[in-house]
Amino acid sequence: MDAVVHPDLASFDALAHDRLAADPVRNTVALTALDRARRLPDPDLPPTLLTFHDRGELVGTLIRTPPWPAQVADLPLEAVDLAVTALRKADPDITGVTGPHERSEAFATAWDERHRVTMSSRLYRLGALEPPPVTGSSRMATNDDVELLAAWRTAFSREAVPDAPVLSATELVRSSLRLGNGHALWEVDGIPVAWAAASVPMAGMTRVAPVYTPPEHRRHGYGAAVTAVISRWALDRGATDVLLFADLANPTSNSIYRRIGFLAVEDWTEHSWKP
Known part of the structure; x- marks a missing residue:
């Protein structure tokens, strides 16, 4: 599996927009955050945008719009270690992660075993x-x-x-x-x-x-x-x-x-x- 760090939203959207939009319930946070980044961009706080590929096929994404936590709703569990390695280089200042419980827990543990839960919520x-x-x-x-x-x-x-x-x-x-x-x-x-x-x-x-x-x-x-x-x-x-x-x-x-x-x-x- 490979991780690609995208230099801008145009590059990320070309690959990932349709994937995220196909499951708007699971990807609700990413969709709204990216919409804001497109329409009200902050040049001082560009988003961090990753896609994950298995033998050329797009299998997942991860985004962060600073100063908010990384969002891992579309991150495959088998890509967690790869995502952590890529983010330590691309965005080492992240201080948190959010997403469905199993995925966010896996990412947080891989990033720092001393992590703490700051919010447990239910999506309705x-x-x-x-x-x-x-x-x-x-x-x-x-x-x-x-x-x-x-x-x-x-x-x-x-x-x-x-x-x-x-x-x-x-x-x-x-x-x-x-x-x-x-x-x-x-x-x-x-x-x-x-x-x-x-x-x-x-x-x-x-x-x-x-x-x-x-x-x-x-x-x-x-x-x-x-x-x-x-x-x-x-x-x-x-x-x-x-x-x-x-x-x-x-x-x-x-x-x-x-x-x-x-x-x-x-x-x-x-x-x-x-x-």
Whole structure:
């Protein structure tokens, strides 16, 4: 088996785009990350892009869009050692990996036996959407809401993903709106009480993230309601696979998503070997 490190997205896409798009559920993270890299490139943080070939046949891929972990959803287990060797040369600064449990665990162990699990999550796919009966109404957020959403994004990151790279929440929200991603707000008496975002559909797939309800507004069903709204937004734009990840350490969110129609697909794990 051979590994090829690609110098740019054009080279990688020519070989791997159709492969990734053929399984948009498994490759959800790679597809959205690469879409962002194409449309909002950062020349200071180019992606790391690898393909794996067995006797001339493309059998897998691995990508990393700094400063995020390496993504190994499409990495064959038999290519793990080859991938580690190639990445130690091409991208030695990586500090983590994410993907379906077996693949991410194998990669993390091969890279550094001292790795630790920083997130265990379950990937869900929407079946039949069942919006909950909840007091209030929804609207789509605009640039006028950036300040609020940035504050909520910061609060979400601190609570749900404290090990994630620290980035400008304001720029994350603004760039997401520029990409055409949907941002839904749930309001009660004109006051925003919950927020959910979703990527613009690609290859029939959209992924919902983040979903956030401030602590003072929880236990009223607002998070479920706004998740249903943004899921409907995605369906209306042609999505056939509406996905989301739920933290396995949060049984409440998992039960909420199941109640509105999401079905479990597979478990993912993120590992880190940061000091």
